[in-house]
Amino acid sequence: NAGVTQTPKFQVLKTGQSMTLQCAQDMNHEYMSWYRQDPGMGLRLIHYSVGAGITDQGEVPNGYNVSRSTTEDFPLRLLSAAPSQTSVYFCASTSGTSVLNTGELFFGEGSRLTVL
Amino acid sequence: KNEVEQSPQNLTAQEGEFITINCSYSVGISALHWLQQHPGGGIVSLFMLSSGKKKHGRLIATINIQEKHSSLHITASHPRDSAVYICAVREGGSEKLVFGKGTKLTVNP
Numbered sequence: 001n002a003g004v005t006q007t008p009k010f011q012v013l014k015t016g017q018s019m020t021l022q023c024a025q026d027m028n029h030e031y032m033s034w035y036r037q038d039p040g041m042g043l044r045l046i047h048y049s050v051g052a053g054i055t056d057q058g059e060v061p062n063g064y065n066v067s068r069s070t071t072e073d074f075p076l077r078l079l080s081a082a083p084s085q086t087s088v089y090f091c092a093s094t095s096g097t098s099v100l101n102t103g104e105l106f107f108g109e110g111s112r113l114t115v116l
Numbered sequence: 117k118n119e120v121e122q123s124p125q126n127l128t129a130q131e132g133e134f135i136t137i138n139c140s141y142s143v144g145i146s147a148l149h150w151l152q153q154h155p156g157g158g159i160v161s162l163f164m165l166s167s168g169k170k171k172h173g174r175l176i177a178t179i180n181i182q183e184k185h186s187s188l189h190i191t192a193s194h195p196r197d198s199a200v201y202i203c204a205v206r207e208g209g210s211e212k213l214v215f216g217k218g219t220k221l222t223v224n225p
Binding site for chain 1: 120158159160164202213214215216217
């Protein structure tokens, strides 16, 4: 059981370049989310999705796009990378929603992104 | 805005000591998570609580909904417990999680 698979693990970009961080889960989880982790700060929610075709913004959505065409995949797109987006990114999924409230969190291994 | 505060920020212990990490939050929640982040960076879920107490091996998590407070206890601590422990809460009726900044635990042999 692969759990949450996140790629790439490391990426260096130049300012203005675009890229996509991939996230896939094989647990049929409805809820998926993207976070960034910066030194001295807690994990901050970028975007989340409660099911295929449904996405919403989190705390720090600017500069990032997401889509959820399937239950399994939730890619995060940086359209024009900026140095402020240098961070470690985590994808997570859970079986629970605010209604069902059953969900253990499963995290990907993280992606370290540097924007020069 | 829901604030999640963890204390202490850093904690150093000797092997075998009993460890307590605290988490306080400011609004009503539907669930609270305790997570562990190892030095390599990976994050794993330890507990999800909505009330009461849970135990897994040497780890115990408690929550007091009325006082908006949770604690994570580690009994007979071991150097392999060295990690950052993170508290996260889901506000009632919300799909969003709010995270504390983490508590860095170092257990010396």
